Amino acid sequence: MKRNLKITIQDVARHANVSAGTIDRVIHNRGKVSADKRIKVEKAIRELNFNPNLLARTLALGKNFLICNLVPGAPSPHHYWSMPARGIKMAAAQYKDYGIITENFYYDLFDEASFVRQSANLLNANPDAVVLAPLLLHESKLFVHKLQNAGIPYVFIDADLPDEQSLSYIGPEVKSSAFIAGRLLNSVLPGKCEILIVNMVKGFANASALQRMEAGFRSYFQQNEPPRQKPVHVLTINSTKKEDVFRELERFYNEHPAIKGVFITNSKAFLVSEFHALHKLDIRLVGYDLVEENIAHLKNGGIDFIISHSPVQQGKRAIQTLFDYFVFKKEPERIQHVPLDIIIRENLDFYIRFNQHYPNELKEEY
Amino acid sequence: MKRNLKITIQDVARHANVSAGTIDRVIHNRGKVSADKRIKVEKAIRELNFNPNLLARTLALGKNFLICNLVPGAPSPHHYWSMPARGIKMAAAQYKDYGIITENFYYDLFDEASFVRQSANLLNANPDAVVLAPLLLHESKLFVHKLQNAGIPYVFIDADLPDEQSLSYIGPEVKSSAFIAGRLLNSVLPGKCEILIVNMVKGFANASALQRMEAGFRSYFQQNEPPRQKPVHVLTINSTKKEDVFRELERFYNEHPAIKGVFITNSKAFLVSEFHALHKLDIRLVGYDLVEENIAHLKNGGIDFIISHSPVQQGKRAIQTLFDYFVFKKEPERIQHVPLDIIIRENLDFYIRFNQHYPNELKEEY
DNA sequence: AATAAAAGTGTGTGCGCACACATTAAAAAG
DNA sequence: CTTTTTAATGTGTGCGCACACACTTTTATT
Numbered sequence: 001m002k003r004n005l006k007i008t009i010q011d012v013a014r015h016a017n018v019s020a021g022t023i024d025r026v027i028h029n030r031g032k033v034s035a036d037k038r039i040k041v042e043k044a045i046r047e048l049n050f051n052p053n054l055l056a057r058t059l060a061l062g063k064n065f066l067i068c069n070l071v072p073g074a075p076s077p078h079h080y081w082s083m084p085a086r087g088i089k090m091a092a093a094q095y096k097d098y099g100i101i102t103e104n105f106y107y108d109l110f111d112e113a114s115f116v117r118q119s120a121n122l123l124n125a126n127p128d129a130v131v132l133a134p135l136l137l138h139e140s141k142l143f144v145h146k147l148q149n150a151g152i153p154y155v156f157i158d159a160d161l162p163d164e165q166s167l168s169y170i171g172p173e174v175k176s177s178a179f180i181a182g183r184l185l186n187s188v189l190p191g192k193c194e195i196l197i198v199n200m201v202k203g204f205a206n207a208s209a210l211q212r213m214e215a216g217f218r219s220y221f222q223q224n225e226p227p228r229q230k231p232v233h234v235l236t237i238n239s240t241k242k243e244d245v246f247r248e249l250e251r252f253y254n255e256h257p258a259i260k261g262v263f264i265t266n267s268k269a270f271l272v273s274e275f276h277a278l279h280k281l282d283i284r285l286v287g288y289d290l291v292e293e294n295i296a297h298l299k300n301g302g303i304d305f306i307i308s309h310s311p312v313q314q315g316k317r318a319i320q321t322l323f324d325y326f327v328f329k330k331e332p333e334r335i336q337h338v339p340l341d342i343i344i345r346e347n348l349d350f351y352i353r354f355n356q357h358y359p360n361e362l363k364e365e366y
Numbered sequence: 367m368k369r370n371l372k373i374t375i376q377d378v379a380r381h382a383n384v385s386a387g388t389i390d391r392v393i394h395n396r397g398k399v400s401a402d403k404r405i406k407v408e409k410a411i412r413e414l415n416f417n418p419n420l421l422a423r424t425l426a427l428g429k430n431f432l433i434c435n436l437v438p439g440a441p442s443p444h445h446y447w448s449m450p451a452r453g454i455k456m457a458a459a460q461y462k463d464y465g466i467i468t469e470n471f472y473y474d475l476f477d478e479a480s481f482v483r484q485s486a487n488l489l490n491a492n493p494d495a496v497v498l499a500p501l502l503l504h505e506s507k508l509f510v511h512k513l514q515n516a517g518i519p520y521v522f523i524d525a526d527l528p529d530e531q532s533l534s535y536i537g538p539e540v541k542s543s544a545f546i547a548g549r550l551l552n553s554v555l556p557g558k559c560e561i562l563i564v565n566m567v568k569g570f571a572n573a574s575a576l577q578r579m580e581a582g583f584r585s586y587f588q589q590n591e592p593p594r595q596k597p598v599h600v601l602t603i604n605s606t607k608k609e610d611v612f613r614e615l616e617r618f619y620n621e622h623p624a625i626k627g628v629f630i631t632n633s634k635a636f637l638v639s640e641f642h643a644l645h646k647l648d649i650r651l652v653g654y655d656l657v658e659e660n661i662a663h664l665k666n667g668g669i670d671f672i673i674s675h676s677p678v679q680q681g682k683r684a685i686q687t688l689f690d691y692f693v694f695k696k697e698p699e700r701i702q703h704v705p706l707d708i709i710i711r712e713n714l715d716f717y718i719r720f721n722q723h724y725p726n727e728l729k730e731e732y
Numbered sequence: 733a734a735t736a737a738a739a740g741t742g743t744g745t746g747c748g749c750a751c752a753c754a755t756t757a758a759a760a761a762g
Numbered sequence: 763c764t765t766t767t768t769a770a771t772g773t774g775t776g777c778g779c780a781c782a783c784a785c786t787t788t789t790a791t792t
Contacts, residue, residue: 372748374747374748374749375748375749376748386748386749387750387751390749390750390751393750394750394751396750396751418748418749419747419748419749421747421748421749422747422748422749422750423748423749423750424749425747425748425749425750426748426749426750426751427749427750427751428750
């Protein structure tokens with residue numbers, strides 16, 4: 001516990017034989033500074049390795065930035081969308097003293113009207129930046145254009161709209177992700193069998209992402225090295241309700257008894273796993289997202305692999321990106337692909353513990 | 367960009383009809399405060415949801431904490447130990463304004479004397495806390511006891527000494543890690559073949575960790591579900607030099623031609639991969655750590671899986687943990703196991719980009 | 733040469749907090 | 763009922779910075 005030995009503006013001022021104000025002018029190249037003093041100051045800054053104290057700066061500025069998040073609501077704390085929300089919350093806590101304020105607006109994935117409503121509410125809040133999960137294609141585009149007109153910067157998480165002018169996209173490269181799913185699935189499959197992709201969609205969520213996923217997955221089985229080259233079927237179910245899924249699976253499996261591996265393109269792999277358990281089917285499963293139910297089925301062996309797109313990190317990084325953008329004026333990378341984490345029973349617990357439950361969860365006590 | 371709407375001590379003071387000084391006394395329960403005022407103040411704090419501004423607090427306190435790190439030196443920027451160092455640097459940059467100062471002391475993994483020397487230097491620096499990679503068992507214990515006597519808290523990264531009183535251990539659970547290695551290796555192996563564990567050790571680094579690794583790895587093959595149950599050999603090479611390794615491998619493979627899978631317990635899997643390439647051997651490989659050479663061999667297919675213990679995160683988390691400990695007086699968890707990340711060719715790039723090269727790398731410009 | 737207008741520079745205040753100090757009220761001692 | 767002691771409370775300063783303002787030089791204008 002030592003006393004401060006930091007270089008301050010005053011130190012630089014003394015060293016350059018000018019006043020603090022001049023240092024300030026040089027740093028922000030505001031106002032008039034004579035050439036010789038400017039040079040002296042720059043020299044002093046270099047020599048002393050002066051680095052402005054971000055704390056003091058933030059305090060003095062007293063500026064606040066309002067970041068509004070428009071993401072799907074999470075019906076329960078174990079729902080997928082509670083994870084990005086958690087990441088956002090963590091980052092918000094971390095940066096709150098720096099003037100970052102966040103406000104969440106939740107919409108219902110299956111209710112376009114709710115998106116429209118909430119996006120209007122969001123605009124009313126007059127944000128400085130927006131974090132958006134653009135899962136409803138059409139509505140998202142309209143909304144984004146409004147942001148564009150209002151000059152409000154925005155970042156996408158989870159899904160990208162490559163044609164739009166977002167500051168950044170933070171999320172997976174779904175094609176590679178699905179390719180990996182193929183590789184993992186194949187590694188636990190016998191040489192000869194058939195494979196199924198299961199889509200569950202209500203409405204027209206993000207059809208293009210689904211297509212890229214399918215393409216990525218298929219491309220693994222189209223290469224004919226070792227024992228790949230398996231028939232790949234697709235089953236699309238217009239619901240995520242258990243009874244609907246079970247009915248459709250039953251029908252499909254009856255017609256295709258050679259299916260030995262299934263790839264589920266959303267976070268509902270556990271439903272398929274339940275079905276397999278019920279009918280004592282020995283079928284291997286790869287799915288997405290570490291939601292509570294998938295965790296359970298990973299543990300009991302019903303699911304072989306889960307690919308996780310670090311949803312918590314996505315939320316966190318979105319806020320960090322905007323923070324850097326505002327405070328450091330740092331232009332972010334247009335695309336920030338998240339890791340494609342391979343989760344199996346054995347590394348599950350470590351992953352969850354380290355990534356989800358980590359601190360900085362605001363401490364209000366002292 | 368809004369003006370501040372934060373609750374300050376002054377707000378609380380007005381609301382409770384007392385002066386700022388009294389609020390301060392209540393918050394830090396320092397000095398004398400009458401019962402009724404204390405209650406009023408506490409009520410006001412609750413009602414206004416007052417939260418002290420960490421920035422202002424840090425600024426006012428002007429305290430500095432010196433964290434000294436004693437870790438192996440990295441001969442090149444792609445060496446394994448440059449990664450924890452990077453994490454430390456990142457976290458140090460993040461927290462520098464909060465008064466966290468870090469200083470690094472590097473020792474040579476294969477030179478006990480260097481450890482002793484550097485640990486003495488470190489103590490001279492009079493640190494408030496220490497981050498230690500206790501890879502030299504004996505010397506580390508001696509050193510840690512000195513810290514203990516001096517009342518200096520410390521955390522371990524990468525390896526644990528469970529008997530010591532460290533604030534926290536941040537690193538892998540090696541047994542599970544090796545078990546996963548077994549599972550992954552087996553997934554790319556034919557039903558019938560033999561398996562090899564390769565240890566490369568100079569001196570007696572951390573024999574116990576090696577043993578736990580072996581045990582974890584073996585335990586996978588001792589379960590007799592599907593097609594496990596393979597003979598597991600061990601080859602220990604007292605060197606990491608290419609010629610030594612090649613010679614030993616050649617000798618061993620001649621005697622054991624049925625080897626089809628190898629598990630390398632340190633970060634030198636690429637050496638074995640090179641050997642395989644040279645002799646056109648079709649042998650599958652699992653190893654540790656995303657060092658540059660392993661990355662290359664993952665890409666060219668010579669290595670099938672790399673398990674990564676998030677070395678960058680380890681360094682980062684170590685500093686974060688100490689920061690929370692000092693600033694928030696938060697007692698950390700004794701064990702913080704890092705994720706056991708499974709890296710294959712296809713998720714490699716995403717992993718590296720996202721985890722290693724992320725910003726907050728100090729900005730020294732203006 | 734006298735004045736006006738820039739250009740260049742220094743000073744002072746406040747951000748929210750911690751802490752030393754000054755002040756006042758109440759209790760103990762005489 | 764004073765005087766001391768002690769408990770209770772208020773005030774003022776500084777942390778490092780940004781920014782408004784006042785001030786002093788130059789330079790341009792007539």
